[in-house]
Amino acid sequence: MRFLHTADWHIGKKLHGYDLLEEQADAFQQILKIAKEEKVDAIVVAGDLYDRSVPSVEAIEVFNRMIVEMNLQEKFPVLAISGNHDSSTRLETGGPWFIQSDFHLNTRLDQAFEPVEMKNTQFFLLPYFEPISARLYFDNEEIRTIEQAMKEVITEMEKQFKPDMAHVLVSHFFVAGSEKSDSETKLMVGGLDTVPLSLLESFDYVALGHLHGKNALQAENARYSGSPLKFSLSEMSQKKGVWIVDTVVDKTTFEFKEITPLRDLIQLEGSFKELTTQEFYESIDRESYLHIQLTDRAVIPNMMNQLRQIYPRVIGVERLFGREVKEKNRAAKKEIKALAPTELVNQFFSEVTGEQLTQQQQTWIKDNLAALHQAERGK
């Protein structure tokens, strides 16, 4: 069978304060158009449908229209899971009715073990989950990490494999060896959330969500679809789109189909004078989301307002030649931001005490961070 693989819609996400609902609705229409042109048998959405566990009323309106159009009007079967940004319970409402029109929206771990069979393919729809859910489901106190959980999960799925069918896993995790960009929330607490690629070998295709770049993982049988829009500067040069997957037993192929953002995310570099010259600004798409790198050294009064009169969607202005100290601070801050929580604690401890954490202390910290992380998720 042939299906479209997308993920990480993050409906309701804002880009530096700018509402993206119009762009998101437009990207959705492009996805639908590709689905029709490619005559796919189903649309797979691998988690993070919403950007927040409690989405705004406006985001819900847009999302509701999308699912009605996709499933009830255009009659596409939909195979979807909740991601780490979604509230599984809030998303669950309506699920038992959705199935009547082949809209499968899995939000609980136990649902992952009843594959959806369509044509020649078994789909295992595994929503994002925390190790505690696997601990309870398998009644196994040993399960502490996602890797441990996934071993059990996949063994359980393999029991259901029909040998004459293709097997597709739809999942929302960080697979070891993938490349991150800046717009994904850190799932990771000291690496507890990583799934090794080797665990996924038995599937013909793994339709992943979570990372926002389509090239985040280069595996023979697995892809991230990436988000339909650019959600951060680090995604500036990424091509966005969806995968069209053809499942043939032991010979599955996939091809990327690009979508064009309603408004792009671009970076401009130049002096204030250059950037505000008519000849220059008429040469570029001023409606884009813009990150501006200014080469000036002097103070420019009322700079932001002047820039915004020409460029309505400035998401940030950077001074390339600011004071050196400032630069350094910024670099240090960035570095701290990029550290995993356990490393942060380690670093703080050694700075303050001049000593290293013992193995036992590190375990305590990991356990407590994991507990905190779970409590946070439970909200």
Added chain:
Amino acid sequence: MRFLHTADWHIGKKLHGYDLLEEQADAFQQILKIAKEEKVDAIVVAGDLYDRSVPSVEAIEVFNRMIVEMNLQEKFPVLAISGNHDSSTRLETGGPWFIQSDFHLNTRLDQAFEPVEMKNTQFFLLPYFEPISARLYFDNEEIRTIEQAMKEVITEMEKQFKPDMAHVLVSHFFVAGSEKSDSETKLMVGGLDTVPLSLLESFDYVALGHLHGKNALQAENARYSGSPLKFSLSEMSQKKGVWIVDTVVDKTTFEFKEITPLRDLIQLEGSFKELTTQEFYESIDRESYLHIQLTDRAVIPNMMNQLRQIYPRVIGVERLFGREVKEKNRAAKKEIKALAPTELVNQFFSEVTGEQLTQQQQTWIKDNLAALHQAERGK
């Protein structure tokens, strides 16, 4: 046809900090039992399914189980509307799929004009709405109050009346002449929300939600079902339950069926010594929600903790013989709370200036309060 009329479930409501989800699930089971025993053809829920526009995850879990059991498992057709406590958009998710199994959940005004026909009856499911919605729907700038809106709404509905069928309106409003209790949020801004009973004459039955007492309105063709549980002290002596309605054209009848709360709401009066005597407390159901009126005058150290050791669900303690001044203050506060916002402004103005508001000033206040109220609702 025969249907069950309930309303004001307020799933997720707390009683003085106590979670009522267990009581609400129990009341729901009793409602379902009555529906089965009475062999009803449908269950009508006249608004305020949830207590808050953004319900907690726990409340959503309980609600999801209820609707699955009622509609998908027990196969009851369900005719429901959103109330002033519900977020219409949040509740709307899933609606287009619910219809496939005869679960009609109307959340928008325009849906009210497509009656659901079952057996001999046309059901008009009118969700709670603000005058602004009617203004837009009817493209009529004159509509400023619910009464004005309801005139148009009902004229529009009457156009759809089939003469050989019975006509039922399901609605969530304050009908003039009804009696309030303390647990309903004030909809009213200077009486803008009141619907005169005379407007509802053409219906064989009006299934109302909003007021929590089943006797709040005594009309030939209209009833509030009341809430399934007691939500405030003022409802202490109310019988809770549902109406079983038999629609026969021009000869509709209805009968009240009681439900028994899992834990009652009662009031005790006595001295601290009496109330903590074993003989006394073994004579009553200590698991009830209790409002206690103490007759003591002396200070009782650690009183609340001592009472809660015997009575786990004390919702309040009142000193019957406190200082007179205190009493007076309390009475005054209660009085202020009971005033409508426009009256409050009037009173404040005349206290401060010694004069009365002019007609023009009163209109300004009404308009501004209505605008504020709408802005509030839009959140």
